[in-house]
Amino acid sequence: MTSITRITRYVLLDVLRNRWIVGYALFFLVVTDALLRLDGTGARALVSLLNVVLLLVPLVTIVFGTMYWHGAREFNELLLTQPIDRSSLFHGLFAGLVLPLSAAFVAGVSIPFVVHGALENPGSFLLLLLAGVALTAVFGAIAILVSGLSSDRLRGLALALTIWLVATVLYDGFMLWFTMAFRDLPLEGPLLALTLANPVDLARVVLLHQLDAASLMGATAAVFQRAFAGPAGLTIALTALSAWALIPGILALRMFRRRDF
């Protein structure tokens, strides 16, 4: 067993015993079950679940991640006095944060779908899970970057909430203003660039790509789908989402390796 898996194992033990993680899984379990009962079909429940996933997964991940990383500071110090290098500790902590959050989300959404036998559209269902897990990785990476940038817990939390607000709420308002203000100009290129600039919008593109729900598309998703139809669009969106997890993750790792504890 490598140092990374050893560290991950114990971080998992700690995080899985956290009541917030249990609450997070239960929340998705109750919401998914309720949507399946109310909407009747799996396809309609998936569309309804879409916005819950796009709003809640980033919020819970970035807030929980920032708080957890700050809370673990002294323990990280203790681990760094052991014969393990900083990169292994970083990767172990990151995996220990993202894996239980992803597992709670996947379990909370999957169990009601299996119980209700509502898996008539398995491709869309798997994409919803994939988008939720990808958003967990992205906002988990952003959370540790935020924790590295701000040594103060409350400031870190405020920064985390601001990032969430910008990515989920303010971004849509900006898009609306942008398309209205420049409606006489060709906007395809800038709108594509703006989609790539927001991981939440990318996740929305990934999901709407599969779900037949054109009415739910914003301007960016519609442009994206027109520009990249078929598997190419999905690949580009998923690659961009991976970059959104990798770039903050790499920056956070660089800071973690250089910082003084």
Place this chain on the structure above:
Amino acid sequence: MIKARGVSKSFGPIHVLEGIDVDIPMGEITAIVGPNASGKTTFNRILLGLVQPDAGEILFDGDSIIGQSAYRERIGYMPQAARFPENLCAGDVFEMIANLRGTLRRDNELLDTLGMASILRTPFRQLSGGTRQRVNAALAFMFQPELLILDEPTAALDPVSSSILKDKIRAERSRGRTFIVTSHVLSEVEELADRIIFLLDGTVRFAGRPAELMAATGEMRLERAVASVMRARKAILSEAA
């Protein structure tokens, strides 16, 4: 032998350590003393790799430790404040560190003498600060390291635990282990230390046997000898001003 050569560290505009040159021999108890903000903890943290120096080198048996991690297999550390993940228990942490070190050797003496058998499966969130510090003490000695770095080891302990820990330090010293101890309690330093390093304003003011410092200052107690050096320094600074 641990050799520090020209070790300097600043945090923003504050120069915490300035060109530290010291030798710490193995098999002895070396106490690092000095007033608050004199650089004691920063020096220990550089030794542990938690803080990276701006300049200088630290050699452990001839090998540079800067940027390395394997050398920490030879070190046990007891920090001043003990914090662990709230949902884990001491048993989990001992097992985890044993796993990370990949060792089966264990010294459970402190675990027994500090009476921790009953709390091994209690989550840390239910333990008091003093009990957590006892866990830290047991952990520092558990894997029989050659060098133990203890930062204010008795500060958060009750008198009984403190006395047990000091007995353990003496016993392990007689077995040839090396200790670097920082403490504000100079009577404790006098009781335990073979050598002292006296840091003041980030520089080494004295390194040697406590008796040598007392002889040099004409004082009978270490506390008074240290105070005498500090007063002399203050006088020089006010003259210069």
